[in-house]
Amino acid sequence: MNRKPHLDEEALAELRDVMEDEFDILIQTYISDSRDRLEALRQALSDGDPDALAKAAHSFKGSSINIGAPRLGELCQIIEQAGRDGDLDTGRQSMDALEAEFATVRRLMEEALLA
Amino acid sequence: MTGPQTSLRLLIADDSSTDRLILQAILRRQGHEVLAAEDGQSAVQFYEQHQPDMVLLDVMMPGMDGMEAARRIKALAGEKLVPVIFLTSLSDAGSLAQCLDAGGDDFLPKPYNPVIIKAKLGAFDRMRRMHVTLSEQRDLIRARNEQLLQEQFIARRVFDNIAHTGCLDASSIRYHASPMSIFNGDVLLACPRPAGGMHLLLGDFTGHGLPAAIGALPLSEIFYGMTSKGFSAPDILQELNQKLTRILPTGMFCCAALVEVDFRHGAIRVWNGGLPEGYLLRTDGSREALQSRHLPLGILPPERFAASMEEYPVEPGDHILLMTDGVLEAEDAEGQQFGADRLAGVLDRPLPYLSPVDQVIQAVQSFTGGARESDDLTLLGLKVTGQDPVATHAVPAAESALAGPVRWRCSYEVDGEALGQFNPLPLLLHVCMAVAGLRQHSGDVYTLLAELYSNALEHGILQLPSAWKDGPDGFARYYAERERRLANLHGHSIRFGLEHCGRNHGGRLVIRCRDSGPGFDPNNLPGPATAYAGRGFTLIRQLSSSLTFNKQGNEAEVVYDWELTGNGGGRTEYE
Numbered sequence: 262m263n264r265k266p267h268l269d270e271e272a273l274a275e276l277r278d279v280m281e282d283e284f285d286i287l288i289q290t291y292i293s294d295s296r297d298r299l300e301a302l303r304q305a306l307s308d309g310d311p312d313a314l315a316k317a318a319h320s321f322k323g324s325s326i327n328i329g330a331p332r333l334g335e336l337c338q339i340i341e342q343a344g345r346d347g348d349l350d351t352g353r354q355s356m357d358a359l360e361a362e363f364a365t366v367r368r369l370m371e372e373a374l375l376a
Numbered sequence: 377m378t379g380p381q382t383s384l385r386l387l388i389a390d391d392s393s394t395d396r397l398i399l400q401a402i403l404r405r406q407g408h409e410v411l412a413a414e415d416g417q418s419a420v421q422f423y424e425q426h427q428p429d430m431v432l433l434d435v436m437m438p439g440m441d442g443m444e445a446a447r448r449i450k451a452l453a454g455e456k457l458v459p460v461i462f463l464t465s466l467s468d469a470g471s472l473a474q475c476l477d478a479g480g481d482d483f484l485p486k487p488y489n490p491v492i493i494k495a496k497l498g499a500f501d502r503m504r505r506m507h508v509t510l511s512e513q514r515d516l517i518r519a520r521n522e523q524l525l526q527e528q529f530i531a532r533r534v535f536d537n538i539a540h541t542g543c544l545d546a547s548s549i550r551y552h553a554s555p556m557s558i559f560n561g562d563v564l565l566a567c568p569r570p571a572g573g574m575h576l577l578l579g580d581f582t583g584h585g586l587p588a589a590i591g592a593l594p595l596s597e598i599f600y601g602m603t604s605k606g607f608s609a610p611d612i613l614q615e616l617n618q619k620l621t622r623i624l625p626t627g628m629f630c631c632a633a634l635v636e637v638d639f640r641h642g643a644i645r646v647w648n649g650g651l652p653e654g655y656l657l658r659t660d661g662s663r664e665a666l667q668s669r670h671l672p673l674g675i676l677p678p679e680r681f682a683a684s685m686e687e688y689p690v691e692p693g694d695h696i697l698l699m700t701d702g703v704l705e706a707e708d709a710e711g712q713q714f715g716a717d718r719l720a721g722v723l724d725r726p727l728p729y730l731s732p733v734d735q736v737i738q739a740v741q742s743f744t745g746g747a748r749e750s751d752d753l754t755l756l757g758l759k760v761t762g763q764d765p766v767a768t769h770a771v772p773a774a775e776s777a778l779a780g781p782v783r784w785r786c787s788y789e790v791d792g793e794a795l796g797q798f799n800p801l802p803l804l805l806h807v808c809m810a811v812a813g814l815r816q817h818s819g820d821v822y823t824l825l826a827e828l829y830s831n832a833l834e835h836g837i838l839q840l841p842s843a844w845k846d847g848p849d850g851f852a853r854y855y856a857e858r859e860r861r862l863a864n865l866h867g868h869s870i871r872f873g874l875e876h877c878g879r880n881h882g883g884r885l886v887i888r889c890r891d892s893g894p895g896f897d898p899n900n901l902p903g904p905a906t907a908y909a910g911r912g913f914t915l916i917r918q919l920s921s922s923l924t925f926n927k928q929g930n931e932a933e934v935v936y937d938w939e940l941t942g943n944g945g946g947r948t949e950y951e
Contacts, residue, residue, distance in 0.1 A: 323465040
């Protein structure tokens with residue numbers, strides 16, 4: 262079902278170009294912010310708060326799309342929609358996939374930074 | 377799409393630090409100064425502190441969200457156009473519409489695309505600059521408009537000082553004019569003549585606004601100045617035409633009618649150049665049209681201008697009615713004009729309790745049905761009375777009323793062609809008015825001079841029988857004959873001798889008037905019913921201390937004694 266790439270290489274190249282020296286900082290900021298967002302998603306699920314779930318997923322979606330992680334963005338979108346629909350079960354079911362995807366993205370990014 | 381690269385001060389607000397970093401980097405690369413806020417609250421604060429040119433706001437932020445921040449910033453910006461662009465990964469139409477309702481001007485989707493960002497900022501910068509230019513121009517227009525109104529107000533004040541209403545407030549005069557009629561180019565003037573009677577002038581300058589008003593100033597000044605100095609209507613018309621021809625640009629002129637009203641002799645003289653026909657409305661219900669027979673003032677050079685007037689005998693109760701074309705051209709809701717036929721219908725049915733002016737105005741107003749304000753129509757009416765409606769105004773005595781030359785004499789002779797063409801009265805009056813205290817009595821002095829002069833010319837030299845003036849036919853015959861005899865005049869002259877000396881609280885003016893005619897028998901000096909009636913001797917006697925003639929009957933001597941009076945009243949008896 263998920264045809265989108267983990268990382269959009271073209272977008273990343275563009276970001277590298279735009280950010281120049283600050284590219285590393287951007288990536289590191291993204292990774293640390295994303296940990297907070299994952300935490301916020303888990304919290305919303307355990308609180309049973311679909312509204313908080315949708316908001317956290319929305320923010321995570323925006324920054325993931327912007328940073329060039331489209332597949333992660335798509336998973337965020339599914340959880341955001343689930344939150345809006347008040348469908349916490351679908352949210353919970355998607356969390357594993359989201360965490361796995363983030364781990365992949367994070368690994369790929371750290372590799373890219375070392376390259 | 378690429379305009380000149382301008383550096384803008386931009387405020388961005390996004391709670392996502394990566395998004396903020398990326399956008400900040402893109403915008404700085406494009407040469408802009410960027411202020412970054414983490415939430416709506418600090419965005420509003422930054423806006424107040426730094427007055428950025430544009431604001432880019434994330435919609436969903438903790439605390440104050442983007443929409444609320446947009447509302448506050450727009451409120452703070454007031455009239456200034458500060459474009460607000462929402463940064464969003466929202467995609468449903470409802471949310472986007474909500475952003476616009478909050479005062480947003482556009483959206484920028486995530487992920488950011490530098491090319492689109494540059495194009496949008498360029499477009500909004502052009503809009504912002506245009507708004508600045510428009511605001512400046514609007515402020516300029518507003519300032520200019522205020523200045524214009526202020527200037528019109530001042531012009532109106534100046535105009536009122538020069539073109540005061542004269543004797544328009546006399547009980548026998550009715551008029552209708554818009555308060556700002558001066559800026560329609562309409563002019564209404566009325567001035568008493570020193571010898572009694574008055575001049576009425578209704579003028580309508582071409583055009584509107586200040587240009588139309590400007591010509592009214594010299595017009596009024598000349599009209600009032602010359603009338604009070606005793607100049608005749610044709611002299612005034614000549615001067616008005618000459619002045620207006622000189623100062624008005626081509627294509628601008630003044631349609632006008634001037635009426636000289638002589639209550640004492642029961643006559644009016646009319647000159648109409650370009651105004652709709654006026655009317656002489658007689659007590660028996662008949663009316664005579666006072667038609668335009670001349671070009672308006674301000675067109676013809678002096679040598680081609682004709683100031684000839686038409687004379688009509690009038691009786692107490694007759695009405696004179698003058699109007700501008702605004703009366704005939706008043707339109708009803710369907711755009712139909714009031715027109716000459718409707719006007720004739722109104723004049724055919726005079727109402728005893730309503731003056732013709734009021735009657736016409738009421739008819740026009742009920743015709744237009746308030747379709748348009750009757751701003752552009754001006755009417756002037758005068759009811760002829762047996763008595764001069766403007767009693768000699770009390771001229772307050774000058775502080776140094778006895779100043780000026782007190783003892784003097786002079787002699788002034790008019791002969792040859794000048795007899796028919798030149799009016800020596802203003803000049804003679806001017807000489808007499810050098811005696812400050814005598815100015816209180818200018819009306820008497822002028823009347824004495826005028827009566828003596830017209831007796832000398834019309835009866836002494838031209839030998840016109842005054843009895844002809846009785847009846848409408850005789851009137852016309854008298855003046856036709858006067859013109860004919862004047863044209864064939866040779867070798868005649870009229871000499872005035874003036875002598876003045878001071879007395880306790882006044883003085884004595886002796887006027888001698890000698891003509892080159894054959895004279896008449898002064899011992900046979902008549903009562904009103906005789907052949908000499910109408911020569912004004914009765915009037916002269918009433919005004920003066922004495923009237924005597926030489927043996928030959930071609931020289932009259934009038935003694936006029938005057939005293940300073942607090943109220944500017946008439947002469948005193950001389951013992």
